[in-house]
Amino acid sequence: MSVEVSIAGVGMHPFGRFDDKSVVDLGVHALRQALEDAGIERxxxxxxxxxxxxSxxxxGHKVLTAMGMxxxxxxxxxxxxxxxxAALDLGVGAIRSGRYDTVLVFGMEKMPRGIIRSSFFEPWRExxxxxxTPAYFALRAQxxxxxxxxxxxxxxxxxxKNHANGVHNPDAMFRxxxxxxxxxxxxxxxxxxTLFMLCSPNEGAAAIVLRxxxxxxxxxxxxxRSHLPGSVLGEHTPLAGLIDDTAPPPTTLAATAAFEEAGIGPEDIHVCEVQDTDSARELNxxxxxxxxxxxxxxxxxASGHTQMTGRLPVNPSGGLLSKGEPLGASGLGQVIELHRHLRGEAGPRQVQGAKVGLAHTVGRGANASVVILKQ
Amino acid sequence: MRLVNDKLFRERPDGAVRLIGGYCAGCERVHFPQGDTCPYCSLSECTESELGPRATLWLFTSVLRPPPGYRGQVPFGFGIVELEQGLRVVTRLTEPDLAKLHRGMTMKLVISPLHTAEDGERVTTYAFAPEPTV
Structure with a gap:
């Protein structure tokens, strides 16, 4: 790796429901914090x-327009x-390429309520x-x-486990x-x-300055990474009539690439934030x-490794089960959580001595991301 | 009567039901629903291949409340079956009672009523039903 990229500043708008705020308001809140944290201005x-x-x-243009930037x-x-x-991935790539020195990556969302009506599904499927969507999650759980x-x-x-962790996270929706x-x-x-095994789509924003x-x-x-042809039960298609089911899922593709890039393996990770859209998704x-x-x-x-007291705590933030999932912000929220642990600033939910963290998202497309942070 | 989507399945004049899949002569694999381009090898010369009617049940759950855009009855069964041709398909199941379903049981492709449209037309879809054991 020739060019190093660091986190210069982070900002978050808590995840939850905020009827009196627009999605632009949420984005501006997170961006202001991140820019201040990084010590940069317009x-x-x-x-x-x-x-x-x-949104x-x-x-994104509307958010930056509102800030005159x-x-x-x-x-x-x-x-x-x-x-x-994905926004973070583009930002990291742009700095590594030598094109920019400092970039802003952010995400925000105001999700519809209830089971999300997604344009991903064709009308006849509805x-x-x-x-x-929860039925697909249920099949994976089974x-x-x-x-x-x-x-x-x-x-x-x-x-x-995740709700117990989330009690200590002021940015979480369900504490x-x-x-x-x-x-x-x-x-x-x-x-x-059951209902408490599923995360809630909600609202929020997160921003990171990369340098x-x-x-x-x-x-x-x-x-x-996206999915390879072959797997039937994934986030990529609701009607996959395909023969073999041995294709590595996008999460594995992304993890393999990320571990290779970082030059480490899963045994070197101290703390994880993984996609827990539902309880089974975390186990997957x-x-x-x-x-x-x-x-x-x-x-x-069952071994307890992923509890806060275990050797590899997973979702110390409370995960999406506690925070809720504002799609555009959730992946950056994970990275910010890890950043806080690596700096020893995670307060009562701090994973002691954490120096290497892994953040993972996976969802519709299919798309999966793995980000590895080091202190 | 209207099929919820007439490119996915058909009822033959003799009453037999089949899913409409695609076959790729390049890699000799079948897929569903039928596309011109093979999802495995990207060769764009796939031909039609009728699939079913037998399958085995792989995974299943029950949908208890009507999802967005759905006007049929609840609960209904929902799962993945493995067709006799070897591929797995997400499908409705006629049986919503999970106590009556188990992995590996033999299922049969059927046409199943979905709902009646405003104009009185009956809309049907394909589904898989447990095969009665004799």
């Missing part, structure tokens, strides 16, 4: 990349749940009842139960601890997934990221 960055899915035309290239990026990470030693109780325990029984007894959405050079938290790797990520072997997600979770 003219201090040469390009801006904005990740968002539901409409030129959303336009003129430089502004690129809006949509990559489903990986939109924020009519036929095949546009049911597969883990059949093939990876995962139990219904473990699905609840993932939610319990309430649950018991396994409360999670299991919450409303059944699609068996085996050339190695100081503080560096981006050791950033990888973005253990296997797909290589934190454990195929078929071992259940045993790996």
């Amino acid at each position: 003219g201090g960055f040469q390009a801006a990349y904005c990740g968002t899915v539901y 409409g035309v030129a959303a 336009t003129g430089m290239p502004i690129v809006n990026v949509e990559a489903g749940c990986a939109s924020g990470a 009519e036929a009842g095949l546009a049911v 597969r883990l139960m059949l093939e990876s030693g995962v139990t219904r109780r473990m699905l609840a325990e993932v939610s319990v 309430k601890q649950f018991t396994v029984e409360q999670v299991l007894d919450s409303k059944m959405v699609c068996d085996p997934l 050339r050079g190695a100081s503080g938290t560096t981006i050791a790797a950033s990888a973005l 990520s253990y296997e797909e990221l290589g934190l454990c072997g195929a078929g071992e997600a259940g045993a790996f979770f």
Whole structure:
């Protein structure tokens, strides 16, 4: 790696529901914080990349217009749940290429409420009842139960773990601890997934200033991948009639690339933020990221490794289960969380001694991102 | 009667139901739904290949509340079946009671009522039903 890229400043608007604020308001809030944290003003960055899915035309431009900071290239990026990470990936690449010294990457969202009506699905699929996002999650959960030693109780325990962590995160939407029984007894959405095992789409914003050079938290790797043909049960298509199911998922493709770029392996990671759209998705990520072997997600979770007291805490922020998921901001929120841990500034949820962190998103497209940070 | 999508499945004059998939002569693999271009090898000379009617159940759940844009009955079964031709397809299941479903059971392709449109026309879709054991 020839050119190092570091985090110069971060900013966040908490994730939640904010009826009195526009998506531009959320973006401006995060950007102001990030610029202040980086100690730069108007003219201090040469390009801006904005990740968002539901914000409409030129959303990033509107945010920077509201701040009187336009003129430089502004690129809006949509990559489903990986939109924020895609913006970061473009920013990192632009600095590594030598084109810019300082870039702004940000993401914001105001998601519709309830089961998201996604233009990803064609109208006939909705009519036929095949546009049911949580049902796809449920099938993945069932597969883990059949093939990876995962139990219904473990699905609840993932939610319990993440909500317990989220209590300490002022940027999270749900800061309430649950018991396994409360999670299991919450409303059944699609068996085996109950309401408290699913994250809420919501609102929020996150911004990061990236700068050339190695100081503080560096981006050791950033990888973005889409799906290969072959897999049936992924985020890429709701009707995949394909024969083999051995194609590596996009998360594995991104993780492999990121570990190679960083020159380290899963055993070198101290703290993780992974996509927990639902409880099962976090367990899938253990296997797909290589934190454990195929078929071992259940045993790996049961060992306690991913608890705050374990050797590899996963989702100390509370995860999307606690924070909610504003698509454009969620991936950058993860990176900011890791940045805080690596600097020892995560307060009561601090993972002690964390020097290497991994952030992971995966979602519609399919898109998956893996970002590795080092202190 | 209207099919929810007439490019996905057909009912033959003799009542037999088939999914309409594609076959690639280049890599000799089938896919569903049918596309001109093979999703595996990108060769764009795929031909039609009828798929089904038998399948085995791979994964399943039940949808309890109507999702966006859906006007049919709930609950309904939802899952992935492996067709006798070897490929796996996301599909509705006629059986919403999970106690009556298990991995590996034999399923059969059927035409299933979906809802009745404002003009009184019945809309149908394909679905998989548990094959009665004899």
